[in-house]
Amino acid sequence: MIILEHVTRKFGSFTAVDDLSMTVSKGEVLGFLGPNGAGKTTTMRMISGFLMPSSGKITVCGYDVAENPVQVKQHIGYMPEVASSYNDMTVLSFLNFIAQARGLAGSAKEKAVARVVDNISLNNVLYQPIETLSKGYKRRVGLAQALVHDPDILILDEPTEGLDPNQKRDIRTLIRRLREDKAIIISTHVLEEVEAMCSRAVIIDKGKIVLDDTPRALLSLSETHQTLFVLIPGYQKERAQTLFTEMQQIILTDIKQETPEAFLFTMQTKERESATADVVEALHRQDIKILDMFVEKGRLEEVFYAFTSPDRELKGPMQ
Amino acid sequence: MKALEVLTKREFVSYFTTPVAWIFLMIFVSLSGLLTFYAGNFFERGQADLQSFFLFHPWLYVFLIPAVSMRMWAEERRSGTIEMLMTLPVSTAELVLGKFFAAWAFVGVALLLTTPVWVTVNYLGTPDNGVILMSYLASFLIAGTFLSVGSCLSACTKSQMIAFVLTMMACILLTFLGSDALIDAFSNVAAEKVMKLFQSFGFLIHFLSLTRGVLDVRDLIFFVSFSSVFLFATVIVLDHKKAV
Numbered sequence: 001m002i003i004l005e006h007v008t009r010k011f012g013s014f015t016a017v018d019d020l021s022m023t024v025s026k027g028e029v030l031g032f033l034g035p036n037g038a039g040k041t042t043t044m045r046m047i048s049g050f051l052m053p054s055s056g057k058i059t060v061c062g063y064d065v066a067e068n069p070v071q072v073k074q075h076i077g078y079m080p081e082v083a084s085s086y087n088d089m090t091v092l093s094f095l096n097f098i099a100q101a102r103g104l105a106g107s108a109k110e111k112a113v114a115r116v117v118d119n120i121s122l123n124n125v126l127y128q129p130i131e132t133l134s135k136g137y138k139r140r141v142g143l144a145q146a147l148v149h150d151p152d153i154l155i156l157d158e159p160t161e162g163l164d165p166n167q168k169r170d171i172r173t174l175i176r177r178l179r180e181d182k183a184i185i186i187s188t189h190v191l192e193e194v195e196a197m198c199s200r201a202v203i204i205d206k207g208k209i210v211l212d213d214t215p216r217a218l219l220s221l222s223e224t225h226q227t228l229f230v231l232i233p234g235y236q237k238e239r240a241q242t243l244f245t246e247m248q249q250i251i252l253t254d255i256k257q258e259t260p261e262a263f264l265f266t267m268q269t270k271e272r273e274s275a276t277a278d279v280v281e282a283l284h285r286q287d288i289k290i291l292d293m294f295v296e297k298g299r300l301e302e303v304f305y306a307f308t309s310p311d312r313e314l315k316g317p318m319q
Numbered sequence: 320m321k322a323l324e325v326l327t328k329r330e331f332v333s334y335f336t337t338p339v340a341w342i343f344l345m346i347f348v349s350l351s352g353l354l355t356f357y358a359g360n361f362f363e364r365g366q367a368d369l370q371s372f373f374l375f376h377p378w379l380y381v382f383l384i385p386a387v388s389m390r391m392w393a394e395e396r397r398s399g400t401i402e403m404l405m406t407l408p409v410s411t412a413e414l415v416l417g418k419f420f421a422a423w424a425f426v427g428v429a430l431l432l433t434t435p436v437w438v439t440v441n442y443l444g445t446p447d448n449g450v451i452l453m454s455y456l457a458s459f460l461i462a463g464t465f466l467s468v469g470s471c472l473s474a475c476t477k478s479q480m481i482a483f484v485l486t487m488m489a490c491i492l493l494t495f496l497g498s499d500a501l502i503d504a505f506s507n508v509a510a511e512k513v514m515k516l517f518q519s520f521g522f523l524i525h526f527l528s529l530t531r532g533v534l535d536v537r538d539l540i541f542f543v544s545f546s547s548v549f550l551f552a553t554v555i556v557l558d559h560k561k562a563v
Contacts, residue, residue: 048406069410
């Protein structure tokens with residue numbers, strides 16, 4: 001539904017987005033990641049028709065953004081990063097205005113506004129001027145504004161920024177519910193959100209895509225992916241230690257006394273492939289008790305850092 | 320054209336949610352009254368017309384129109400709402416026209432509020448109401464033209480203050496272009512033909528000819544085309560300088 005072909009955007013001599021190509025299809029929730037200034041907002045602004053690319057082509061729902069901006073905008077719901085509503089209006093009059101400007105009228109308008117108010121729980125603040133609302137509510141009005149016409153494409157620039165954990169959860173649930181018949185692009189700095197609601201994660205840096213895969217695949221790039229933690233009773237520490245040192249599949253990296261009676265063994269698996277079954281079996285054979293055990297899925301944060309930090313040339317992305 | 324209606328309505332209503340609108344209305348109505356009776360010697364002239372009322376309108380507009388037009392785009396830019404506005408499925412031209420018509424209608428309200436002056440002159444004598452109506456039209460037209468200039472300059476900046484000052488300067492210049500003072504000052508330097516050309520761009524001359532009650536199509540065309548040029552310029556400025 002969204003196709004970007006060699007899109008470049010320059011501001012003076014600064015290149016914000018550099019020859020970027022990607023496709024987003026229906027049903028996808030794309031998490032758009034990158035450090036500040038990487039070009040996320042610029043890209044989203046170009047897709048939504050607010051900015052024109054310096055070169056390249058963007059097609060949304062079959063329409064070229066440069067040639068048919070109005071048609072494209074009809075299909076898109078866009079929630080900007082900053083203020084997305086008129087402060088002097090009440091929530092209801094603002095949503096009515098947006099619905100009307102998007103061509104809804106009469107009972108269709110009433111229905112659309114009621115639906116979105118209900119979905120985003122704005123019932124309590126309908127008659128309040130937007131400037132008197134808390135930051136969280138303002139963001140929600142921004143989201144409501146983007147959803148009122150039930151668009152095919154949803155572009156959300158940091159939708160959960162400034163929300164409390166409960167509100168964040170509500171938004172995530174909402175997005176999961178919406179994703180079936182839409183293409184959604186979400187930019188965020190909160191990496192666990194990507195795992196929670198995105199089907200695909202794109203990391204961009206300096207205007208270029210550096211990674212594009214499922215959140216799960218990105219996690220497997222993490223250094224700590226498949227790190228195994230096993231809690232062993234103190235009296236069996238020596239035996240466990242010998243066993244782990246002898247095992248070929250793993251490298252024992254740390255032993256820590258968790259409680260007076262228990263030790264936590266940390267081990268990395270070679271090739272970052274699961275060795276859990278082998279470890280469990282070996283422990284059983286030796287009659288060593290497992291008090292607790294867990295496997296690290298990996299941290300997106302590490303992947304993010306490895307691919308976008310300024311000194312990554314020195315360190316290099318892993319493997 | 321439905322979208323245009325919606326946009327205009329919102330903009331128009333939004334004027335009245337700020338104190339600026341009420342202050343503007345108060346100042347416009349009281350100043351236009353004061354100037355008519357004191358500076359314009361309404362009674363001393365002993366004539367049943369509103370010449371002394373309309374004479375001051377361009378000068379009032381020079382200061383008051385920029386106050387109306389300054390927030391049009393500068394405020395949208397500063398607060399960032401321009402992003403929301405410009406991702407609505409409407410053309411830039413519709414947005415520009417919506418804001419312009421709303422501002423123009425607002426000034427129209429201010430003009431309507433001066434009808435007591437018209438009632439007064441009808442009570443005191445029997446003026447030519449046709450001329451008065453024409454003068455109101457002239458005043459409304461010149462206000463619209465100033466607003467179109469203000470719209471363009473407001474689109475150029477994020478700061479309402481800068482928009483205000485620039486618009487005021489532009490309006491003063493446009494008004495002065497036609498004034499005798501400027502003609503006299505340059506009559507030695509420039510050829511008569513050049514001066515005539517400059518004068519034809521001055522607002523005052525077109526305004527005065529309308530307030531005399533002569534409906535000259537050329538004057539109408541002047542104001543309408545002048546406004547159109549600046550509104551078109553606003554569209555161009557916005558399309559090229561949306562971000563930041």
